[in-house]
Every structure is written in structure tokens, then in C-alpha cells.
Amino acid sequence: MAKEITLREENYSQWYLDIVKKAGLSDNSAVRGCMVIKPYGYAIWEKMQAQLDKMFKETGHVNAYFPLFVPKSLFEAEEKNAEGFAKECAIVTHYRLKNDPDNPGKLMVDPNAKLEEELIVRPTSEAIIWNTYRDWIQSYRDLPLLINQWANVVRWEMRTRPFLRTAEFLWQEGHTAHATKEEAIQEAKIIHEIYARFAEDFMAMPVIKGSKSENERFAGADDTFTIEALMQDGKALQAGTSHFLGQNFAKAFEVKYLTSENKEEYVWATSWGVSTRLIGGLIMTHSDDEGLVLPPKLAPIQVVIVPIPKPEPEIMLVADRINDELKAKGISVKIDSDEKNRPGFKFAEYEMKGIPVRVGIGKRDLENGVVEIARRDTKEKTQVSLDTVSQYIEKLLDDIQENLFQRALAYRTAATTNVDSMEQLLEVLDTKGGFCLAHWDGTSETEEKIKELTKATIRCIPDESILEEGKCILTGKPSKQRVIFARAY
RNA sequence: CGGGGCGUAGCGCAGCCCGGUUAGCGUACCUGGUUUGGGACCAGGUGGUCGCAGGUUCGAAUCCUGCCGCCCCGACCA
Numbered sequence: 001m002a003k004e005i006t007l008r009e010e011n012y013s014q015w016y017l018d019i020v021k022k023a024g025l026s027d028n029s030a031v032r033g034c035m036v037i038k039p040y041g042y043a044i045w046e047k048m049q050a051q052l053d054k055m056f057k058e059t060g061h062v063n064a065y066f067p068l069f070v071p072k073s074l075f076e077a078e079e080k081n082a083e084g085f086a087k088e089c090a091i092v093t094h095y096r097l098k099n100d101p102d103n104p105g106k107l108m109v110d111p112n113a114k115l116e117e118e119l120i121v122r123p124t125s126e127a128i129i130w131n132t133y134r135d136w137i138q139s140y141r142d143l144p145l146l147i148n149q150w151a152n153v154v155r156w157e158m159r160t161r162p163f164l165r166t167a168e169f170l171w172q173e174g175h176t177a178h179a180t181k182e183e184a185i186q187e188a189k190i191i192h193e194i195y196a197r198f199a200e201d202f203m204a205m206p207v208i209k210g211s212k213s214e215n216e217r218f219a220g221a222d223d224t225f226t227i228e229a230l231m232q233d234g235k236a237l238q239a240g241t242s243h244f245l246g247q248n249f250a251k252a253f254e255v256k257y258l259t260s261e262n263k264e265e266y267v268w269a270t271s272w273g274v275s276t277r278l279i280g281g282l283i284m285t286h287s288d289d290e291g292l293v294l295p296p297k298l299a300p301i302q303v304v305i306v307p308i309p310k311p312e313p314e315i316m317l318v319a320d321r322i323n324d325e326l327k328a329k330g331i332s333v334k335i336d337s338d339e340k341n342r343p344g345f346k347f348a349e350y351e352m353k354g355i356p357v358r359v360g361i362g363k364r365d366l367e368n369g370v371v372e373i374a375r376r377d378t379k380e381k382t383q384v385s386l387d388t389v390s391q392y393i394e395k396l397l398d399d400i401q402e403n404l405f406q407r408a409l410a411y412r413t414a415a416t417t418n419v420d421s422m423e424q425l426l427e428v429l430d431t432k433g434g435f436c437l438a439h440w441d442g443t444s445e446t447e448e449k450i451k452e453l454t455k456a457t458i459r460c461i462p463d464e465s466i467l468e469e470g471k472c473i474l475t476g477k478p479s480k481q482r483v484i485f486a487r488a489y
Numbered sequence: 490c491g492g493g494g495c496g497u498a499g500c501g502c503a504g505c506c507c508g509g510u511u512a513g514c515g516u517a518c519c520u521g522g523u524u525u526g527g528g529a530c531c532a533g534g535u536g537g538u539c540g541c542a543g544g545u546u547c548g549a550a551u552c553c554u555g556c557c558g559c560c561c562c563g564a565c566c567a
Contacts (some may be wrong), residue, residue: 124567165566238567342525342526343527344526479496
């Protein structure tokens with residue numbers, strides 16, 4: 001059966017769609033722009049959730065849940081934020097259907113059931129949350145308020161791609177309130193750091209930490225911190241943002257507290273989020289022309305055991321033993337005892353699904369006291385003695401995790417270029433793509449103009465960069481550090 | 490919103506231009522058998538409102554009109 005994947009070099013975007021479909025991550029749905037996340041794709045999301053949730057809780061955050069709908073009057077309270085999202089909002093205007101007298105068996109919107117005030121389906125929850133925080137916060141003793149929610153949001157996108165951009169998506173959004181500006185900035189940076197650590201240590205996806213330029217900043221934020229990853233096709237992916245919101249929402253929603261000196265002050269705020277988009281990033285960081293490649297720490301199944309040629313008792317006995325040993329080490333294992341498909345089919349199938357380690361057990365192996373271990377990242381196969389197999393796999397999973405990160409890092413390093421002129425920027429973008437480090441005069445107008453000319457935007461102003469005197473590649477005005485330009489998803 | 494493409498079995502497609510038996514192929518699925526160390530083979534079988542509505546015709550998947558939906562490229566995208 002031909003489960004062919006389009007080659008990356010042939011058509012990267014088709015390759016991506018093939019992986020998503022053939023690895024069983026998602027399906028199109030009857031709703032334009034909305035996808036069905038299938039069990040295997042959702043399992044990856046659950047792994048991400050579990051880890052992030054742990055990291056949030058370790059830093060003092062708690063989960064809560066706020067409504068899907070936001071009354072229009074609340075939504076528009078913080079003007080910049082409202083403006084930023086206005087063009088992509090879904091709006092609920094009615095609350096009832098009725099039988100259509102002109103079309104038997106069909107329903108119509110009941111014109112008598114018009115809402116007095118329209119409800120916006122949340123594109124993000126600042127408005128409804130800050131309206132609630134007003135009631136929750138009275139004194140400095142109520143601060144800081146550190147809340148996260150796992151939720152779905154809707155942004156009516158013109159053009160969608162599975163995971164990377166869909167009309168509805170799943171994410172977490174943290175919303176915190178603080179007594180001081182410094183503490184709020186600190187909070188945004190703590191989360192920024194958590195996101196970077198999650199991306200690198202769990203997704204094995206190298207990221208550059210930085211700040212957004214004014215143009216790219218979250219609407220309603222004073223400062224946006226971002227982690228930016230580089231995909232295999234040379235395009236950048238914004239993978240997680242953490243915003244310092246100043247007192248913008250506190251003022252819009254009148255959220256004040258009394259200090260210990262009995263003075264009334266507005267609180268300081270942050271918000272931060274990562275979404276199912278990370279799954280898109282995961283795919284485009286590691287996968288190859290044979291299918292998905294998953295880092296062990298996020299693989300729903302880390303090891304699959306395939307009996308060769310079929311699950312006969314003596315083989316299953318060994319399979320069960322290895323399974324028990326691995327489970328005792330906290331490693332997730334699947335024994336494929338299905339008799340319908342042959343081993344070759346299973347090999348291809350599990351490669352498509354990106355399972356990090358495959359164990360093949362055949363009679364010939366058992367006679368020699370070994371099993372065959374294949375790693376997904378390099379496709380290498382080794383014979384490993386039965387006595388040491390579980391220790392071997394435990395270490396192999398760590399090796400794969402590390403190798404994936406190093407491989408992605410090496411690619412990013414190779415795809416990062418210092419550019420010193422507009423001509424060079426365009427040339428690099430059109431040939432190898434990637435991150436282009438260039439001097440910029442710091443103005444929105446210049447960024448806008450460069451975007452017009454090259455379709456590249458400033459992905460971030462890196463946190464860790466060497467200060468270096470230079471001249472803006474467009475205007476020639478002085479600049480103190482290079483920023484990252486790239487074409488982005 | 491512009492430009493292009495597509496809608497026929499779960500999936501992928503042919504048939505349409507030039508109307509005519511019972512709508513076909515691959516794959517998947519079911520049954521039986523032979524196989525089995527990298528996507529097995531043979532035989533038999535199940536499965537279809539041909540996107541929807543209307544029109545032309547003795548007769549429409551095929552021609553005409555209208556509608557709906559999806560995909561791709563672009564514009565847009567904290």
C-alpha cells in the first residue's frame with residue numbers, strides 16, 4: 001500500500017500536510033478552518049500539557065476556567081487589544097433557532113431571539129478575566145494573583161493550516177496581577193524562561209529568546225517576550241509569547257488595590273500563552289521524508305515491540321518481560337501483537353508515527369540471546385543482548401532526545417547569517433532563508449518598509465546578543481545590536 | 490477578497506469533451522487458503538442519493554442554469 005509522503009525538497013508545505021494526515025495527527029472537519037485533533041495528535045498535546053502544567057504549578061500558578069463568550073462592551077474596553085483582534089472575531093447574535101415555515105424540516109435563526117448585547121467568542125481572554133479580577137483584588141494581600149487556564153479560542157483566520165493556524169485552537173493562557181511593575185516584568189520573564197526551557201528540553205526545538213518590536217507586539221502589551229524557532233524550510237515560527245501588559249488592562253477595567261500604606265494603586269499585569277501550534281513546530285523541526293519524528297519526552301509511545309514474524313508464545317514471553325522492565329523505568333511501551341499486518345508494514349507504520357525506538361524480536365534473535373533495536377532519528381539498527389536491553393533503551397531514549405536537539409541546533413546555526421545590506425538580506429532570504437541578523441534603526445517605519453520589500457519581519461530583538469555598533473541596513477542610521485529578520489509562519 | 494483547481498464507494502482516482510446496457514479501477518474492508526526478518530500473494534465477496542436543486546431529452550455522472558462545499562496560491566494574520 002502506497003502511503004507515500006511528498007518529499008520535503010519537492011513541496012515542503014505538501015510534505016507537512018502529508019505528515020499531519022498520515023501520522024494520524026488531525027483530520028479536516030466539516031467546519032472550514034477547523035480541524036479535528038485525532039487521538040494520536042491529542043496524545044502529544046496531552047504530554048505537552050502535563051509538562052507545562054507542572055512547570056506552571058512549580059512556579060506558584062493555579063488553574064481556573066473563564067467563559068468562552070465575552071460581552072462586546074467588555075471586549076472593547078481595552079481599545080488597543082480590541083482593535084488588534086476586531087478583524088478576526090466570531091460573534092454570537094442570537095440564542096434560538098426555530099422551524100422554518102417556508103422550508104419544512106429546516107431550521108432558521110429566530111429573529112425574535114436577538115441578543116441585547118452581542119457576545120464575542122474569545123480570541124483571547126484578557127477582557128473577561130480582568131473584568132473578574134476587579135472583584136477579586138482589593139488589597140496588596142490579594143497579590144500576586146497567578147492564574148492559568150487551559151482553553152480553546154477562536155480567531156477567524158483567512159487561511160488556515162493544521163496546527164499552525166486554525167480558526168479554533170487549544171492553548172493555555174496565563175493572566176497574572178502584581179503590585180509592582182518590576183514584579184510583573186519579572187513574572188513575564190519567568191514564563192519566557194519556562195517556555196524556552198520547555199521548547200529546548202522537551203520538544204528538542206532550539207529557540208531564540210527575545211523581545212518583539214513594537215509592530216509585532218501583542219495588542220495591549222507594553223512589552224512582548226517571545227521564543228522563536230526555525231523550521232527546516234528556513235521559515236521562522238513564533239512558538240510562545242509572554243506579555244508585560246503594564247497597567248493597560250488594570251486601567252481599562254478599574255482594577256485597583258490598596259497598598260500597605262492605604263494608598264489606592266492600579267495593578268500591573270502579564271499574560272502569556274502557548275498553543276497547539278507547538279505541534280506544528282515539533283513536526284517541522286524534526287520530521288523527515290519517512291514521516292514524523294518525535295522526541296522521546298513528548299512521544300505518546302516511546303518504544304514499540306514488534307514480534308517477528310508474528311506473536312508466537314516464546315516471542316511474547318520475551319516481549320512481556322522487556323515491557324515489564326521498561327514500564328518499571330517509567331517508559332511507555334506498546335507491544336504490537338496484531339496478526340493482520342506483517343512486520344515490514346508495521347516498521348513503516350511506526351516510522352510514519354515517529355515512535356523513537358522499535359524493538360524487533362524474532363526466533364533467530366532469541367537463539368542468539370539478542371533483540372534488534374532500531375532508532376527513529378538516525379534509522380540505525382543494532383543487536384542488543386537480552387540481559388541489557390532495558391538499560392540500553394533507557395539510555396538510547398536520552399541519546400535520541402539529545403541528538404534531535406543537537407541536529408536542530410546545527411541546522412539553525414548553519415541557517416543563521418549576518419547580513420549587512422538590503423541586497424544581501426534579500427539574497428539570503430531567497431536562497432537559503434533562515435534567521436538573518438541585521439542592524440536596524442529601531443523605528444516602526446523602517447521595519448514596515450523592510451517587510452514591504454522583503455516579506456521578512458523582525459522576529460525578535462534577542463535577549464542575549466553581543467552589543468555591536470553598526471548601521472541600519474535600510475536607513476544607515478546608527479544601531480547598537482543586530483536583530484533577527486526572517487520570513488515567518 | 491482576488492486567481493486557480495476539485496466534488497463519482499472509507500481513501501485516492503478514471504469515465505464527462507462526443508448523453509445510451511448492470512458506473513469502473515487501485516487501495517481499504519469481509520471470508521477462505523498459502524505466506525511471514527522492511528509496506529505479501531491467490532480466489533471469492535460487501536460497499537454508490539455520481540455535492541445539492543432545477544432544466545433539456547425517450548434517456549443525464551455526462552449537456553444547460555443556479556446554488557453549496559472543500560483544497561491550493563496570493564492578500565491578511567497579537
